[in-house]
Amino acid sequence: MSLVAKKRTLAEINSKIQKGSAKIYTVQELIDKIADGEKIQFEDVDVVTTATKALMSGIAGLFSFRLSPPKTVRKFTEVSLNGIAAFPGPCPNEFLGIVDIILYGTAHSKTKENYSGGILFRDLVEGKTINVSGKSEEGDLIEKEMTLDDMQFARMMGTRQAIKNYFAMINPSTESVNTIFSVLPLEGNCNHATFSGCGAMNPFQNDPNADVFGVGTKILVNGTIGYIFGPGTRNDRLKPNMQTIADFKGMKPEYMGAFRTSYGLENICSIAAPIPILNENVWNNIIKSDHQVPLVILNVVGRNKLAEGTYQDVWDNNFLITFDPKKCIDCDDCPVDAMCPTNAFNLKTGIDRTRCFNCGSCVVVCPKNAFKGDLKTIRYDDKNIPVVLRQSDRFGAINLATQLKHMILDGEFIIKEPTDKLEFYPQVF
Numbered sequence: 001m002s003l004v005a006k007k008r009t010l011a012e013i014n015s016k017i018q019k020g021s022a023k024i025y026t027v028q029e030l031i032d033k034i035a036d037g038e039k040i041q042f043e044d045v046d047v048v049t050t051a052t053k054a055l056m057s058g059i060a061g062l063f064s065f066r067l068s069p070p071k072t073v074r075k076f077t078e079v080s081l082n083g084i085a086a087f088p089g090p091c092p093n094e095f096l097g098i099v100d101i102i103l104y105g106t107a108h109s110k111t112k113e114n115y116s117g118g119i120l121f122r123d124l125v126e127g128k129t130i131n132v133s134g135k136s137e138e139g140d141l142i143e144k145e146m147t148l149d150d151m152q153f154a155r156m157m158g159t160r161q162a163i164k165n166y167f168a169m170i171n172p173s174t175e176s177v178n179t180i181f182s183v184l185p186l187e188g189n190c191n192h193a194t195f196s197g198c199g200a201m202n203p204f205q206n207d208p209n210a211d212v213f214g215v216g217t218k219i220l221v222n223g224t225i226g227y228i229f230g231p232g233t234r235n236d237r238l239k240p241n242m243q244t245i246a247d248f249k250g251m252k253p254e255y256m257g258a259f260r261t262s263y264g265l266e267n268i269c270s271i272a273a274p275i276p277i278l279n280e281n282v283w284n285n286i287i288k289s290d291h292q293v294p295l296v297i298l299n300v301v302g303r304n305k306l307a308e309g310t311y312q313d314v315w316d317n318n319f320l321i322t323f324d325p326k327k328c329i330d331c332d333d334c335p336v337d338a339m340c341p342t343n344a345f346n347l348k349t350g351i352d353r354t355r356c357f358n359c360g361s362c363v364v365v366c367p368k369n370a371f372k373g374d375l376k377t378i379r380y381d382d383k384n385i386p387v388v389l390r391q392s393d394r395f396g397a398i399n400l401a402t403q404l405k406h407m408i409l410d411g412e413f414i415i416k417e418p419t420d421k422l423e424f425y426p427q428v429f
């Protein structure tokens with residue numbers, strides 16, 4: 001008996017989408033259906049939408065705008081936005097008064113405390129006015145107030161996005177450690193754990209060999225259409241990642257911003273990517289349960305591997321963190337108000353859902369259990385270590401994957417073939 005491999009073309013999928021008969025699911029919907037006992041096969045699914053909302057260091061803003069009238073300044077050599085130094089260049093734009101700049105998301109402001117590129121990007125998307133300051137070759141200083149609408153070009157570039165999941169961190173030493181993997185110093189003696197990664201929802205987790213994703217693949221970046229324009233800076237087979245580009249104009253603030261760790265501010269960024277189910281190999285790679293996704297547990301100092309679990313240990317329909325004002329006793333100095341890493345909590349107004357990252361720190365810090373969320377534990381050395389922080393927002397990722405699903409169904413997002421494969425580099429670490 002000969003077995004014929006099942007496949008379908010992208011043209012067939014797009015035709016079904018146009019006719020309204022395409023079957024599109026987020027990874028989470030598939031997982032829930034399968035957990036409910038539904039038998040789902042290749043024939044039942046045309047497109048799966050994947051997503052991640054996480055801390056992503058490698059983002060930068062590329063901007064071009066007029067800073068002075070023509071013929072007044074020969075060239076700008078220094079430019080800063082809200083006190084954050086940008087890199088002007090490369091073309092001199094001699095006497096044009098226009099600057100082209102790159103500004104990194106992790107760069108910090110010299111004039112505003114606790115203010116980074118990630119916050120600036122969100123402020124721009126929210127329509128806020130920013131201060132732009134430029135110094136010319138001749139030493140003249142020019143200041144200007146500006147909004148995103150005043151910029152003729154404003155795009156976010158990601159150098160290594162949507163990395164195929166990440167790790168859990170624990171601290172076996174006796175001292176607590178300040179790290180980008182914690183909000184409060186990470187306690188020693190393996191008392192606490194933190195983790196990153198949206199588990200089964202992660203794009204590369206569902207296309208681990210980049211059979212579908214390629215150069216030119218259309219995606220969503222922070223809620224607007226963007227593109228993969230190449231392999232990420234550390235795209236190896238173990239931890240694939242992508243380079244992305246998208247216009248700031250059209251992004252949604254709830255998918256971006258900054259996150260305060262005990263070692264400084266990190267960027268928040270969200271990516272959703274569609275996977276057309278072109279053949280059985282693509283279908284077989286789609287994650288059907290978080291049990292399938294390994295969660296490696298590392299020593300936060302040195303990052304050596306200590307143990308391994310799965311993302312089912314930490315993600316199990318526990319995505320949303322909620323606040324019950326009835327349980328709040330109005331402490332003198334609310335520690336959550338001061339600690340919340342995205343400034344999402346205010347005692348008077350509660351949780352700002354457009355800022356909340358569902359990280360769970362408030363659940364740990366509030367002494368009166370006014371916050372609800374099951375943060376789970378991580379198993380190491382016969383010990384269940386409580387998770388005190390989630391550095392990926394699966395709830396936000398599910399929302400973005402759902403947005404993408406509806407955009408495809410409504411004809412607002414047409415899936416196209418990539419123009420080239422994503423090259424994998426040899427593993428460097």
Ligand code: SF4
Binds near residue numbers: 327334365
């Ligand atoms: S710590 Fe908890 S109980 Fe105390 S004021 Fe803050 S939210 Fe309310």
Ligand code: SF4
Binds near residue numbers: 343357
């Ligand atoms: S889960 Fe709590 S601590 Fe984390 S961002 Fe939301 S309100 Fe802030």
